[in-house]
Amino acid sequence: MELNKILLFAVTIVGVLATPDERRLIAVEQETYIYQGHKYTFHRERVTWEEAAQICSDEGGYLAVLEDMAETEFIAEAMAGGLCFFHPYQNIWIGGRYVDGNWMWIPTGLEIPSKIGSDGYPPWSINVRRANLCLAISRLFITRPVLSDLNCDRRRNFVCEHGCAQLKDSDRQSWNPPLCSETFSEIGDECSLVCKDGYELTGSATVSCTADGWNGTGGLNKIPICKTPEEVGEDFVNKINSTLNGIAANMLFLLDESVSVSPQQFEMEKYFVKSVAQAFPLSVNRTAGLITFSHVADVDIPLTQTDTCVFVDSVGNVVYTEGGTSILVALNLAIDEIEKNAVHNTTLVFLVTDGISTTDPAPAADTLKANGDIVFTIGIADYQRDQLEPLATVASDGTPNFFGVSSFEVFLRIAQYLNTTYIDENHINCD
Structure with a gap:
């Protein structure tokens, strides 16, 4: 082949490859x-x-x-x-x-x-x-x-x-819009999970497609699913176990007693606290306390209790009041109570509410987390997810310590699961 033809051939290849x-x-x-x-x-x-x-x-x-x-x-x-x-x-x-x-x-x-x-x-x-x-x-x-x-x-x-893999419908759940479960999604697409009757959402309510995969409040490529109340209860226990991991710690419960919570529902909240305390028995290495709140907050049980059954009895004697809802007031009082009475360096703060705070609680939650405390948020029924989820501490697996349930009846089933599954296992009987 002549030299000029060889050069022309080379230039042609480069030209084709370089053309945008x-x-x-x-x-x-x-x-x-x-x-x-x-x-x-x-x-x-x-x-x-x-x-x-x-x-x-x-x-x-x-x-x-x-x-x-x-x-x-x-x-x-x-x-x-x-x-x-x-x-x-x-x-x-x-x-x-x-x-x-x-x-x-x-x-x-x-x-x-x-x-x-x-x-x-x-x-x-x-x-x-x-x-x-x-x-x-x-x-x-x-x-x-x-x-x-x-x-x-x-x-x-x-x-x-x-990209964003095709999401999966099941007998427990479906995706909205339906196209999310029919094909792969493109960047910018958003998909929401809808749970069928009897199942509860765990993870992000909505995920967005990014170049790195699905992303939501639960973390990158943490796809939400729908679970039974008992499975949600097991997830809750696993979260606490992974957080405690053998360390000495305090447990401080913040219970909503605002007007949107009926006296019967408040009793369910108290039953939940008693179930958690018996599932994770108190000792010199694990103290507990209780704050109730509406538009004001009160320390009903100081963060010094080391006897499980004494704490359970004290929770049973807490009296219901009513008012507005200020999570900020509750968290600020939690900061004060931890500063005054915390025996150990780490406190697990469990915020239980069915309402929307009239004040911004984020600064107080940030203070707790900056102090090394671990915040769990539990929303029931008409809670505001956008407010509660960011308050929770992000666990080591990248997911927030947030749990949302659709009703007080489901919340009670979770408490009953903790009661029947773990109290017998720990040989605790405070009746």
């Missing part, structure tokens, strides 16, 4: 790219298809799903090193697998067309039908993509996609 289009790669970090609102991370380790799928899942993503030719070409370009030929990949696992006679995208459950369309998608290299086949993408002539089948036990590099 809708597939232009946006590198956000080494070997990670953004395309159409999804993030793709390439992995150097060589693993089986199953291992690759698990690693992607552990990262909050899934093996990449290539929905059209543009996305397929984008992956091939990224495999070439972002058009700069740095650390190129030749052959990697993606999210397809041969199942019951058809090629399927496993993360979405959608069938992959068996015939190549007019646009070249999917760019099959072969069409083989035998067991234990998984899908890989190779690149020919720098960035030309080819899909090929490999035994799933072969070891290859792989690419994880971090």
Whole structure:
């Protein structure tokens, strides 16, 4: 070939590769790219298809799903090193697998067309039908993509996609809008979980799609689910156990007795306190106290009680009053009571309310948390989630110590679960 033809050929290649289009790669970090609102991370380790799928899942993503030719070409370009030929990949696992006679995208459950369309998608290299086949993408002539089948036990590099995986409806729950559970979502989409009768929401009420996956008040890729009251009670116990973790601590309960709480419902709140105290028995290493509040707050039981049954009896004798709702007043009194009477360095503060505070309680909650105390917030019935959830301390798993239940009847079931499950276990009998 003549020299001028060789030079022309080289310039043509560079020109084609450098031309901006809708597939232009946006590198956000080494070997990670953004395309159409999804993030793709390439992995150097060589693993089986199953291992690759698990690693992607552990990262909050899934093996990449290539929905059209543009996305397929984008992956091939990224495999070439972002058009700069740095650390190129030749052959990697993606999210397809041969199942019951058809090629399927496993993360979405959608069938992959068996015939190549007019646009070249999917760019099959072969069409083989035998067991234990998984899908890989190779690149020919720098960035030309080819899909090929490999035994799933072969070891290859792989690419994880971090968009927003399809959410799941069940006999307990459904997603709104319905499209959230019918397909993958794009960045900016919001989805809300609706629990069916008999189940309670745990986690964010709404999640938003980001390039890193679903995000909500419960944390990144912490997908909310609906649980039975008993399961919520178990989560509550686990939260307390992980917080205490063998340390000496105080427990201070703040009970709402405003006019929106009936005398019968106030008795349910007291029953809850007694159940928690007996599930986590008091001793010299665990003291307890009680504050009641409406528009004013009172220390009904100082934060010095070390005898479980004495504390339980004292809770039973607390008298109901009524008034407005000021969580700020309750938290400020909690700060004062902890300063005066706390025996140990850490206090678990349990705020129980069904109402909306007429004053902003956030500064007082921030003070408690800054002092090293742990705030749990429990909303019942007509509580305001946007107010209560931020008051709670964020646990080590990244989720807030917030629990919301739909009614006092559900709240009572949780207390009864604690009572029957853990009091017998601790051999506590204060009757």
